[in-house]
Amino acid sequence: MGTLKYAILGLLNRRSMTGYDMTKEFETTLFEFWSAKHSQIYPELKYLTEAGLIEYKIEIAGSVLEKKLYSITEAGRKDFQQWELLQHKIKPTHKDEFRLQLFFSDSIAPERRLSLLQSQLQEHQERLEHLRNNLQKFSVLPPVQQTEFSDYLVLLGAIMREESCCSWLETCIRLCLERKDM
Amino acid sequence: MGTLKYAILGLLNRRSMTGYDMTKEFETTLFEFWSAKHSQIYPELKYLTEAGLIEYKIEIAGSVLEKKLYSITEAGRKDFQQWELLQHKIKPTHKDEFRLQLFFSDSIAPERRLSLLQSQLQEHQERLEHLRNNLQKFSVLPPVQQTEFSDYLVLLGAIMREESCCSWLETCIRLCLERKDM
DNA sequence: GGCTACATGTAAGCGGTTACATGATTTA
DNA sequence: TAAATCATGTAACCGCTTACATGTAGCC
Numbered sequence: 001m002g003t004l005k006y007a008i009l010g011l012l013n014r015r016s017m018t019g020y021d022m023t024k025e026f027e028t029t030l031f032e033f034w035s036a037k038h039s040q041i042y043p044e045l046k047y048l049t050e051a052g053l054i055e056y057k058i059e060i061a062g063s064v065l066e067k068k069l070y071s072i073t074e075a076g077r078k079d080f081q082q083w084e085l086l087q088h089k090i091k092p093t094h095k096d097e098f099r100l101q102l103f104f105s106d107s108i109a110p111e112r113r114l115s116l117l118q119s120q121l122q123e124h125q126e127r128l129e130h131l132r133n134n135l136q137k138f139s140v141l142p143p144v145q146q147t148e149f150s151d152y153l154v155l156l157g158a159i160m161r162e163e164s165c166c167s168w169l170e171t172c173i174r175l176c177l178e179r180k181d182m
Numbered sequence: 183m184g185t186l187k188y189a190i191l192g193l194l195n196r197r198s199m200t201g202y203d204m205t206k207e208f209e210t211t212l213f214e215f216w217s218a219k220h221s222q223i224y225p226e227l228k229y230l231t232e233a234g235l236i237e238y239k240i241e242i243a244g245s246v247l248e249k250k251l252y253s254i255t256e257a258g259r260k261d262f263q264q265w266e267l268l269q270h271k272i273k274p275t276h277k278d279e280f281r282l283q284l285f286f287s288d289s290i291a292p293e294r295r296l297s298l299l300q301s302q303l304q305e306h307q308e309r310l311e312h313l314r315n316n317l318q319k320f321s322v323l324p325p326v327q328q329t330e331f332s333d334y335l336v337l338l339g340a341i342m343r344e345e346s347c348c349s350w351l352e353t354c355i356r357l358c359l360e361r362k363d364m
Numbered sequence: 365g366g367c368t369a370c371a372t373g374t375a376a377g378c379g380g381t382t383a384c385a386t387g388a389t390t391t392a
Numbered sequence: 393t394a395a396a397t398c399a400t401g402t403a404a405c406c407g408c409t410t411a412c413a414t415g416t417a418g419c420c
Contacts, residue, residue: 003279004379010286020399031274033281040380042401065388067399084290087301088279090309092213094343097185097270099215103336104192106329108266119269127272144361150288153357154281157350161276164346168339175335179326186407202371222408224373247416249371370417381406389398 004044005053007034009072009080012054014147016071019045029151032131032158045070053079102172114176121169128162135159186226187235189216191254191262194236196329198253201227211333214313214340227252235261284354296358303351310344317341 011017011025023038036044045068048054053076056068072080098120105113134155142148193199193207205220218226227250230236235258238250254262280302287295316337324330 002379003277003282007282010282010289013286013289018399019401023399030282030285033276033278033285035275035277036379037381038400039382039402046401061398062389065399080286081289084283084286085294085298086283087298088283090280090302090305093217094215094276095185095217096215098272099336099339100185100189100192100212101266101268101270102339103212103215103332104195104262104266106327106332107192107195107263110326112267116267116269120272123272141357141361144292144358145288147288150285153354154285156353157281157284157347160346160350160353161343164342165339168342171338171342172335175323176326179323184406200371201373205371218407219409220372221374221410228373243370244417247371366420368417368419371415373413375412376410378409379407382404384403385401387399389396391396392394 003034004036004040005048006080006083007036008041008044008048009053009076009083012070012072013077013080016069018067018069020067033154048076052076110176110180114173117169117173117176121166121173124162124165124169128159128166131155131159131162185216186218186222187230188262188265189218190223190226190230191235191258191265194252194254195259195262198251200249200251202249215336230258234258292358292362296355299351299355299358303348303355306344306347306351310341310348313337313341313344 007026007030008022011022017025019038019041022041023036026034026036026041045054045056049056049070053073054070055073056070059067059069061067098116101116102113105116138148138152138155142152189208189212190204193204199207201220201223204223205218208216208218208223227236227238231238231252235255236252237255238252241249241251243249280298283298284295287298320330320334320337324334
């Protein structure tokens with residue numbers, strides 16, 4: 001797919017930054033829908049530079065430390081904006097180890113299945129709470145043209161996904177309890 | 183993670199089958215939460231056989247064609263059942279190219295963003311419809327001990343996930359339309 | 365006889381993670 | 393001065409996909 005390329009171009013389309021800054025962005029802002037480690041980012045930056053889609057100038061921090069401040073080129077911006085218009089097909093399978101485990105859970109004791117469901121529910125509840133805290137920074141709904149509007153939409157998506165997951169797990173637990181003796 | 187290993191052991195824990203049968207299972211039954219191509223399955227079968235977790239006997243189909251009918255060994259069953267009890271941590275990032283695209287969509291025209299949202303909604307609606315058709319085979323809720331009960335739970339999970347995704351996309355579309363001039 | 369499905373493998377390459385490796389700057 | 397953070401890279405390995413490669417069985 002080569003999606004990392006566009007994640008990087010997208011970041012640089014917003015503002016110039018170093019590879020280190022990008023690493024932080026992937027760990028925080030983009031974390032809900034994309035991630036990449038520095039060991040993947042640096043080689044990709046090298047490749048994108050060679051391809052002429054980005055460029056860098058060296059800045060000196062302190063007295064000797066060289067930082068590479070990357071920015072997007074015109075060619076890069078063009079490439080990015082073309083990708084931004086593509087109507088991607090959805091991926092057919094969302095791999096999910098827990099659901100695989102649940103699918104085969106008729107091989108274990110019903111109480112064990114119940115405890116798996118409950119621990120899974122707790123994890124998703126914690127993530128949901130965390131996401132809802134993030135939502136609080138949007139005291140008012142941002143205008144559509146602004147960057148914050150997109151941020152708001154994807155955060156909303158993450159929250160709704162977790163809510164739905166929690167309510168599914170609650171349903172599973174309820175069904176297991178209600179029908180304990182069947 | 184080595185999850186494919188347990189997907190295979192789980193299948194063989196239900197019934198003996200060939201690599202080809204497994205390929206079909208991954209394409210149909212398990213498709214919503216796991217998948218694997220035959221090119222990944224056959225080497226894994228070889229490895230699991232060497233590790234003593236599964237074994238095969240050769241069956242002749244027709245006059246000469248050799249099929250390897252795999253079954254799980256006692257060691258394999260033990261390994262599988264141990265995995266089945268593990269309380270896995272949820273994966274922090276669900277990579278999603280569409281959400282990445284949406285996140286950066288302040289760089290394109292609002293009508294373009296709207297059309298992306300609408301095409302994405304349509305895809306998810308189609309998948310949802312397909313999943314709801316699958317649900318119809320459960321005319322009554324199966325008893326908890328049975329294999330079909332697990333099947334039902336994961337199908338319900340897939341449906342709820344798609345429903346939530348659709349309603350998120352509908353919300354996004356509504357927000358974009360309502361606030362067109364802001 | 366031809367098509368589809370059955371059946372089993374290997375090879376190249378990509379995307380990604382973990383670990384290895386190094387050094388400067390800032391802050392407590 | 394010690395620890396945390398900033399900063400940049402490489403190497404080995406794993407999981408997975410795409411493509412290559414081959415041949416049989418059943419059905420119309």
